[in-house]
Amino acid sequence: MMAKLSRDKMLSVLPSLLIILIAVVLISIILLATGANPILFFMNLFKGSFGTKRGLINTISKAVPICLSAFAVALANKVGVFNIGVEGQLVFGALGSAIAGIYLQELPAIIHVPLALFGGILFGMLYAYLPTWMYIKQQANLMVVFIMMNNLAKLFSTFVIIALIQDPASMVTASQPIQKSAYLPMIMTSPGKLNISVFILIAVAILIYVFFYKTVYGYEMTACGVNGEAADYSGINTRKYIKWALILGGALAGLAGAIEVQGTYFKLYDGFSPGYGFDGIPIALLSNNNPLFMMVGSLLFAALRVGSNTTQIEQGISGEIVTVIQGILVTLIACEYFIRYIAKRSMTRKKGRRMTI
Amino acid sequence: MEYAVEMRGITMQFPAVRANDNVDFSVLKGEIHALVGENGAGKSTLMNILYGLYSPTAGEVYVNGRKTEFHSALDAIQAGIGMVHQHFMLIPRMTVAENVVLGAEPRKNRLYDRKQAGKEVEQLSAQYDFSLPARAIVRDISLGMQQRVEIAKALYRKADIIILDEPTAVLTPQEIDELGNMLQQLKSIGKTIIIITHKMKEIMDFSDRITVLRAGKKVITVNTEETDANQITEYMVGREVHLGQGRKSYSQEEVMLEFQNVSYQDKVKNVSFKLKKGEILGIAGIDNSGQKEITELAAGILTPDSGKIIHNGMEVKIYSAKEIKESGTGFVPQDRHRHGLVLGMSVEDNLLLGYQRLAEFRNKKVFLNRKAVSDNAIDKIKNYDIRPTDRTVLTGKLSGGNQQKVVVARESSRAKRMIIADQPSRGVDIGATELIYQIFSDACKKGESVLLSSLELDEILAVTDRIMVVAEGWVTGIVDSSKTTRTEIGMMMVNSASKQEVAE
Numbered sequence: 001m002m003a004k005l006s007r008d009k010m011l012s013v014l015p016s017l018l019i020i021l022i023a024v025v026l027i028s029i030i031l032l033a034t035g036a037n038p039i040l041f042f043m044n045l046f047k048g049s050f051g052t053k054r055g056l057i058n059t060i061s062k063a064v065p066i067c068l069s070a071f072a073v074a075l076a077n078k079v080g081v082f083n084i085g086v087e088g089q090l091v092f093g094a095l096g097s098a099i100a101g102i103y104l105q106e107l108p109a110i111i112h113v114p115l116a117l118f119g120g121i122l123f124g125m126l127y128a129y130l131p132t133w134m135y136i137k138q139q140a141n142l143m144v145v146f147i148m149m150n151n152l153a154k155l156f157s158t159f160v161i162i163a164l165i166q167d168p169a170s171m172v173t174a175s176q177p178i179q180k181s182a183y184l185p186m187i188m189t190s191p192g193k194l195n196i197s198v199f200i201l202i203a204v205a206i207l208i209y210v211f212f213y214k215t216v217y218g219y220e221m222t223a224c225g226v227n228g229e230a231a232d233y234s235g236i237n238t239r240k241y242i243k244w245a246l247i248l249g250g251a252l253a254g255l256a257g258a259i260e261v262q263g264t265y266f267k268l269y270d271g272f273s274p275g276y277g278f279d280g281i282p283i284a285l286l287s288n289n290n291p292l293f294m295m296v297g298s299l300l301f302a303a304l305r306v307g308s309n310t311t312q313i314e315q316g317i318s319g320e321i322v323t324v325i326q327g328i329l330v331t332l333i334a335c336e337y338f339i340r341y342i343a344k345r346s347m348t349r350k351k352g353r354r355m356t357i
Numbered sequence: 358m359e360y361a362v363e364m365r366g367i368t369m370q371f372p373a374v375r376a377n378d379n380v381d382f383s384v385l386k387g388e389i390h391a392l393v394g395e396n397g398a399g400k401s402t403l404m405n406i407l408y409g410l411y412s413p414t415a416g417e418v419y420v421n422g423r424k425t426e427f428h429s430a431l432d433a434i435q436a437g438i439g440m441v442h443q444h445f446m447l448i449p450r451m452t453v454a455e456n457v458v459l460g461a462e463p464r465k466n467r468l469y470d471r472k473q474a475g476k477e478v479e480q481l482s483a484q485y486d487f488s489l490p491a492r493a494i495v496r497d498i499s500l501g502m503q504q505r506v507e508i509a510k511a512l513y514r515k516a517d518i519i520i521l522d523e524p525t526a527v528l529t530p531q532e533i534d535e536l537g538n539m540l541q542q543l544k545s546i547g548k549t550i551i552i553i554t555h556k557m558k559e560i561m562d563f564s565d566r567i568t569v570l571r572a573g574k575k576v577i578t579v580n581t582e583e584t585d586a587n588q589i590t591e592y593m594v595g596r597e598v599h600l601g602q603g604r605k606s607y608s609q610e611e612v613m614l615e616f617q618n619v620s621y622q623d624k625v626k627n628v629s630f631k632l633k634k635g636e637i638l639g640i641a642g643i644d645n646s647g648q649k650e651i652t653e654l655a656a657g658i659l660t661p662d663s664g665k666i667i668h669n670g671m672e673v674k675i676y677s678a679k680e681i682k683e684s685g686t687g688f689v690p691q692d693r694h695r696h697g698l699v700l701g702m703s704v705e706d707n708l709l710l711g712y713q714r715l716a717e718f719r720n721k722k723v724f725l726n727r728k729a730v731s732d733n734a735i736d737k738i739k740n741y742d743i744r745p746t747d748r749t750v751l752t753g754k755l756s757g758g759n760q761q762k763v764v765v766a767r768e769s770s771r772a773k774r775m776i777i778a779d780q781p782s783r784g785v786d787i788g789a790t791e792l793i794y795q796i797f798s799d800a801c802k803k804g805e806s807v808l809l810s811s812l813e814l815d816e817i818l819a820v821t822d823r824i825m826v827v828a829e830g831w832v833t834g835i836v837d838s839s840k841t842t843r844t845e846i847g848m849m850m851v852n853s854a855s856k857q858e859v860a861e
Contacts, residue, residue, distance in 0.1 A: 219709070219725050230699050
């Protein structure tokens with residue numbers, strides 16, 4: 001994949017790199033202001049997430065749901081809509097997978113594992129279908145509906161856990177454990193747990209890459225996203241693409257939720273997702289929808305989460321710093337046009353001046 | 358004679374292009390001076406320099422005999438220069454008076470003095486005989502009136518030199534005449550006027566002197582009396598242009614497209630016509646008289662509320678752009694930026710748009726055959742003279758004319774029966790316009806039909822077989838191009854009362 005990157009494409013990732021650089025500088029300033037050593041912070045962050053075998057495995061396994069969420073967001077970006085509902089679909093997918101994992105019994109693992117995963121995918125798709133329908137048929141505001149539905153999903157899953165599938169023995173709000181037959185097979189268990197979802201992720205990434213860049217449909221999706229009206233005029237069914245981009249995004253989000261249930265916790269914890277669905281948004285935007293870059297980006301985001309434990313232990317920096325870093329990134333992404341404008345302006349100033357009137 | 362503006366040796370170097378190359382340009386006090394040239398000839402750049410928006414790479418600017426160096430439009434305004442942009446810089450929600458005084462408001466105790474503003478604008482309006490409705494909201498008044506507001510804005514700021522950038526692009530023929538009268542009146546009280554344009558009629562009717570630019574260089578400055586339209590065109594293009602001259606009619610009896618009492622919202626009213634095989638049927642009318650909707654109905658983009666549309670003998674049941682396209686119809690939409698092209702994609706990809714599902718561009722059904730796509734692009738770029746010849750460059754970076762060539766190349770090369778084109782020459786230079794009409798004529802020779810809407814009466818008269826005139830959504834007449842006159846069509850364009858009684 002890398003070999004095909006031309007100079008133009010390299011130039012197009014420049015703003016993303018610049019954003020990350022500015023973020024690092026800003027975080028350092030914040031850390032300095034709170035009296036912490038930023039260099040030590042980044043070293044600890046690195047040591048915690050990539051420095052040890054255990055940390056590395058943790059990081060990779062955390063990156064999976066984040067990356068699937070990023071793919072879900074990227075699908076929507078590609079056709080020109082903004083999918084902020086991944087978090088809700090992920091939670092709902094986890095619920096679906098937990099129900100299939102608990103109630104389907106006495107099945108061999110080879111059937112139960114995919115069936116429970118499919119339960120997650122189905123729940124994710126269904127949960128994405130409603131806002132999609134409202135957007136396409138009723139012209140509802142997609143962003144508002146998605147944000148509302150994120151909250152709904154969280155509260156609804158809490159309700160289902162408490163009312164229907166609660167584990168009375170558990171200290172926290174959590175469901176009964178799922179059947180052993182629904183556990184995702186492990187690649188390794190020591191020094192850290194890594195399940196086969198990594199392979200699922202790689203398969204999905206390859207599929208998306210081929211779909212985006214090699215097929216007629218990928219071409220039509222690009223036309224749809226860059227200029228939907230022109231795509232409409234040329235006879236491309238843009239509504240269909242938007243519909244399926246959102247529903248398949250729901251499927252990916254649901255899959256991410258199912259992987260968390262079947263591969264990490266083996267039960268449904270209330271509030272198990274620290275916001276994987278939201279992590280996907282800056283990753284997809286920074287990666288310009290390229291699956292390879294999204295995988296790298298997800299590793300970095302996962303590293304933040306894993307490494308922040310180490311920084312907390314070593315330096316006493318609260319884990320909340322992760323949220324601060326993400327906040328800074330999102331803000332900078334929102335300023336991307338402005339950053340580009342500044343860069344362009346400083347480049348052309350000498351040649352010809354343009355004043356706004 | 359004194360010069361109001363003198364620009365000497367102006368050179369403007371942009372990173373990629375030299376927009377102006379050692380241009381000398383001078384305007385006498387109290388004259389109407391037309392600055393003409395094709396798109397991309399450097400007219401706007403030159404005027405933006407005069408208006409202080411750009412600093413030239415080299416050269417000097419004198420206003421009223423004094424050497425000046427403007428750093429912003431404010432400097433230019435203070436020196437008595439006003440500019441009316443092609444796209445009006447008005448705030449639609451505010452009143453005419455508020456728009457006129459905006460940025461130079463009369464004040465009372467540091468606050469905006471609404472009464473005084475209204476009074477001053479009314480005085481101004483009376484002084485120049487503008488009949489401005491000072492209290493009306495700008496979005497409610499006609500485009501012609503909005504342009505007057507723009508001119509009033511310049512006059513309110515005491516401008517003596519007024520630059521008008523493509524002032525007639527949005528005006529009806531009547532409004533163009535009114536503008537002409539207004540300019541003459543401003544001239545009579547000593548104002549200097551520069552109009553940037555490429556429309557021959559206005560150049561000849563309005564101006565005292567003409568300066569022609571071509572490819573960033575000045576070609577000549579002449580007195581309007583001592584030249585004619587053909588000569589100016591030749592200066593602009595660098596060679597003789599004969600739009601539609603010597604064209605033959607390939608019209609046959611077979612009907613390719615028929616509208617039967619078609620209505621769409623309040624835009625198209627009971628329209629019936631037949632487009633014959635090998636024929637170019639023009640649609641003439643004032644802007645926004647239903648031409649856009651008629652072409653979009655024919656292309657399957659819109660669905661009629663009532664009536665029948667018959668393509669190739671078969672009534673259209675499902676209106677879909679895809680199906681009409683697949684039946685062999687090419688469509689060049691009016692707004693190429695919004696509807697015709699994806700500016701953020703390469704020329705190569707745009708030459709494919711709408712045809713990506715053809716078997717030749719597919720590999721094992723789902724994959725895009727990149728080789729075929731680039732072969733297609735190389736072929737089209739060569740045959741349709743698209744510049745630059747780099748097929749991977751973003752379409753948004755092409756000039757208007759070349760963008761339009763991309764659309765026309767794509768649509769005409771795959772149309773087997775019919776090309777529907779809505780204002781294909783809009784914002785396109787003469788060279789490209791000529792090429793586009795040549796392509797249409799060649800298509801007719803092969804037995805295809807062309808439905809062509811245009812606001813340029815001269816073009817439509819020159820290149821079509823028959824002309825259908827529309828007014829307020831009604832068809833007011835269908836006439837033979839060879840037997841009609843400008844005046845006859847002009848009458849029909851404003852006469853919606855006669856409606857349609859012709860079905861031929």
